[in-house]
Structures are given as C-alpha cells and as structure tokens.
Amino acid sequence: MTQSATVASVAAGQTQVNPGMQDATQIVPVAAAATSSKRRKRRERHPAMPKHGSLLTRLGEHFKRYWQLWLMVTPAICFIGLFAYVPMYGVQLAFRDFVPSKGLTGGPWVGLKYFRQFLESPMFGNIMKNTISISLWTMVMGFIAPIILALLINQIGSTKVKGFVQTITYMPHFISTVVIVAMINIFLTPGTGLLGRFLGDTSLLGNPNLFTPIYWVTEVWQHVGWNSIIYLAALSSVDTALYEAAKVDGARRFQLIRYVDFPTILPTCGILLILNMGSVLNVGFEKVFLMQNALNLSSSEVISTYTYKIGIVSNQFSYSTAIGLFNTLINFVFLVIANAISKRVSETSIF
Incomplete structure (x- = not known):
C-alpha cells in the first residue's frame, strides 16, 4: 500500500492499513471510544465549574459540589482556629506595657x-x-x-x-x-x-x-x-x-x-x-x-x-x-x- 493510500485510509476511518498492522489499528478506535466514554461519564458526574462569573457564584458552585468534604473537615478547622489562631490576638502584649485592669489592648504601646x-x-x-x-x-x-x-x-x-x-x-x-x-x-x-x-x-x-x-x-x-x-x-x-x-x-x-x-x-x-x-x-x-x-x-x-x-x-x-x-x-x-x-x-x- 502506497503512502497516499495509507493516509487516505486513515482519514476515512479505516482500521486496516496493512496485514501486519491489523491488530494495532483495530485496538486504537476501541481504546479511543472507551476513553471518550469515560470522560463523558466523568463530566456528567462532576460538571465543570464555570470559569466566568462573580466570585460569589464560583464559591457557591464550589460548596455545592464539595459540601460533604467541607462538612467533614469543619470540626478540625474550628479546633485549629480556636486553639491556634484566636490566642494569637494576645501576641500584641509583646508591644504593649500590659496593665491587667485595662485588658489586652488597654496598656500603652511601647513598640520594640x-x-x-x-x-x-x-x-x-x-x-x-x-x-x-x-x-x-x-x-x-x-x-x-x-x-x-x-x-x-x-x-x-x-x-x-x-x-x-x-x-x-x-x-x-x-x-x-x-x-x-x-x-x-x-x-x-x-x-x-x-x-x-x-x-x-x-x-x-x-x-x-x-x-x-x-x-x-x-x-x-x-x-x-x-x-x-x-x-x-x-x-x-x-x-x-x-x-x-x-x-x-x-x-x-x-x-x-x-x-x-x-x-x-x-x-x-x-x-x-x-x-x-x-x-x-x-x-x-x-x-x-x-x-x-x-x-x-x-x-x-x-x-x-x-x-x-x-x-x-x-x-x-x-x-x-x-x-x-x-x-x-x-x-x-x-x-x-x-x-x-x-x-x-x-x-x-x-x-
């Protein structure tokens, strides 16, 4: 088979190029069809998030898709926030002359x-x-x-x-x-x-x-x-x-x-x-x-x-x-x- 005939055969969707390549050319269309089917099913289960729109719209779509995951990690986020980040409010004591009767922000600012x-x-x-x-x-x-x-x-x-x-x-x-x-x-x-x-x-x-x-x-x-x-x-x-x-x-x-x-x-x-x-x-x-x-x-x-x-x-x-x-x-x-x-x-x- 000449090169031009081979190109024409492939362009026409033929699966047989020559006897030596028959098995390989039969596998390619089947694999491509299977891959396309998997991608289509994946898109149906997880539709793509909109690339355009306001930030609130995208956040809404994100939480709508992944609300179960966010619900699962919410207790851990609350724990870390309460015991790791909330106490950081008291770090300002390092820059103030602390007066107990005036609270954390009541003392004068002394810098370094x-x-x-x-x-x-x-x-x-x-x-x-x-x-x-x-x-x-x-x-x-x-x-x-x-x-x-x-x-x-x-x-x-x-x-x-x-x-x-x-x-x-x-x-x-x-x-x-x-x-x-x-x-x-x-x-x-x-x-x-x-x-x-x-x-x-x-x-x-x-x-x-x-x-x-x-x-x-x-x-x-x-x-x-x-x-x-x-x-x-x-x-x-x-x-x-x-x-x-x-x-x-x-x-x-x-x-x-x-x-x-x-x-x-x-x-x-x-x-x-x-x-x-x-x-x-x-x-x-x-x-x-x-x-x-x-x-x-x-x-x-x-x-x-x-x-x-x-x-x-x-x-x-x-x-x-x-x-x-x-x-x-x-x-x-x-x-x-x-x-x-x-x-x-x-x-x-x-x-």
Whole structure:
C-alpha cells in the first residue's frame, strides 16, 4: 500500500492499513471510544465549574459540589482556629506595657522595648547558647538514631523477633516526662544508683558540663523507637524484587541498606528534617525544668524556662510574650531556610 493510500485510509476511518498492522489499528478506535466514554461519564458526574462569573457564584458552585468534604473537615478547622489562631490576638502584649485592669489592648504601646530589653539582658548570651546547644544535639541525634534503628529492624528476617524489638523500643515513649526524670535521678544517685555507684560521689546532674549530654541521650532513648515508625512504613513499600535482584548480583546486607533501603527513605528524611528545623529552639520545658537544680542552672537555663520564670513567677507578661515571639520568629526563619535549601538540592520541600 502506497503512502497516499495509507493516509487516505486513515482519514476515512479505516482500521486496516496493512496485514501486519491489523491488530494495532483495530485496538486504537476501541481504546479511543472507551476513553471518550469515560470522560463523558466523568463530566456528567462532576460538571465543570464555570470559569466566568462573580466570585460569589464560583464559591457557591464550589460548596455545592464539595459540601460533604467541607462538612467533614469543619470540626478540625474550628479546633485549629480556636486553639491556634484566636490566642494569637494576645501576641500584641509583646508591644504593649500590659496593665491587667485595662485588658489586652488597654496598656500603652511601647513598640520594640521588650525585644531590646531581652537582647541587652546579661542572660541573653547564656540562654541562647544553652538553648541552641541542647536543641541541636537533640535534633541531630534524634534525627539520625531512628533512621539507623529502622534500617536495622528492617533487616530482621523473623517476624516475631522484629515485632518484639519494635515493642521494646516503642515502650519508653509512653512513659511520662515526670517518671523519666525521676528514673534519671535514681539511676544517677551516687552510691546507690544503677549508674551512680560507678561514677563517684557526685551526682552527674550537678555537673553543668554534663547536663546537655544527659538530656539528649535520655531524649533519644525515650523516642527513638516511636520516631522510627514512619521510616519503617516507608521501607515497607520497597518491592521485594529489588532485594532479590540485588542478592542475585551478590549484594550483602550493608549494600542492600545502602543501595535499596536508604534511597527509599531519603525523601521522608528530607521532609522530617525540614519540619524539625522549624522547632530548632523549642527545647521541651517540662524535662529541662524538672532536671534543673542550683548546681547546673548555668547550663540548663533555656528560653522556655526563662520565659516561665519571667512571665508566671515574676508577672512580667509583656516581657515574657516578647521572648516567646522572638523564639517563634527565629524558628520560622530556620524553617524557611531549611525548606529553600532542601528544595534547591533535592527538590523535596513542604511549600
């Protein structure tokens, strides 16, 4: 068949071009008809929203089509709005000289007075150093340890052994902070503690240089199992054919982890790292406050405990609000920078 005859045949809707292409040309019209039918049914079920018209008209059409979804998420929206956005009205205390009898907006406007007061405070340098040191150690080690644990658990072949290891590592997460701190004090008690009897006559919690290591080691121990769950979930999606193919090529366990497991969880690691950067200065108040004593105060005073003592104990509400807002702004800057770097390097980002 000549080229002109072929073109004419196709233009006329013929399904047979030549004997060798008969099956393929018969399939094309059928597939096209099926696709067209599916699109027509989809348009009938979900008619296209009007592209023109006023904003109210388009919003009305949108809610008319998706009112079930909006009804489902309404309780969550109300909860977030009530407990996350309504309290932000009180942020203006950081810029006012608060007078309780006049309410949140009754005090005189003082601008950045309390921010300057915090930056010029003799406690500022020590507080920032302690906060950054404790937070970075906890974030880095708490980020690496769950990844290693998940990779190791994933290599366990026995289902029963894997379940037992997971249960044992999850359990400390459900222990309250008060109980954890009590356990730390008991274990480190000189002479009678499980560890203290081997470490001399002085409690390690009284040593300012050891406060940060004790904090992040116990923090990682408590939450490493729980934080590894998301990585185990990502590893469960790996196709077993990849393991079999790698083993056929002679790959060992370490090579399986390096070339199969680790690339699988890498996007998840990037997202979690960005989210962790958003709380880089948010050191947990409860645990630090309970571990503080007169001997280690120079290395355990962080922004959260200082804010509590200034605001609740000393009744300097405007000053404590300014400190808290300063902390939030720094965390936001870290979050934006980490997201931009991750987006540029690995094309993984949250916005």
